[in-house]
Amino acid sequence: MSATGYLKRLGRRLTEDLDTLDAEEISQESKAAGARSAADCVRGEDAVMQGELRSVETCSKAAKTGVAAEFFDGSGTVTLKWMGRHRIPGIEPGRKVVVRGRVGEKDGRKVMYNPYYELLGDE
Known part of the structure; x- marks a missing residue:
């Protein structure tokens, strides 16, 4: 490994936006695992994805x-979205997961209902 390459990467890590670096790291881990x-x-497609949970919320209204x-x-x-559940142990913000299921769309956003999931690491 050359010293200039190391210094270039170090300089980038010290000056670049943390969210961008975080996104790149998560993306590289996902690609290395062979995930989509x-x-x-796209809507209607079965997919296996690897990433992290940014936020988790429970909905206790009757219909939701x-x-x-x-x-x-x-x-x-x-x-x-996991329907009919009030809480799922291990499903919490910051947790890395692999999810499998059919991709849908609601209000212009991608959604996956009741996906199979695998918790990664001990975070």
Whole structure:
């Protein structure tokens, strides 16, 4: 490894926006695992994606009972919705997951209902 390459990467990490660096890191991990990127998924398609949960909320209104999470893989976001659940152990912000399911669309946003999921790491 050359010293100039190392210094260039170090300088970039010290000066670039943290959100951009975070997105690049998550995207690289997803590609390395062979997962599909959220940006490339289209409505009606079965997909396997790897990324992290940015936010998680529970809806307890009668018609909207469930857990909703914002999944981010560095390329885009997908809303994950588990219907009929009040809480899912391990589904929390910052957690890295692999999700599998059919991509849908609601209000112009990508959504995946009741996806299969696998928790990664011990975060």
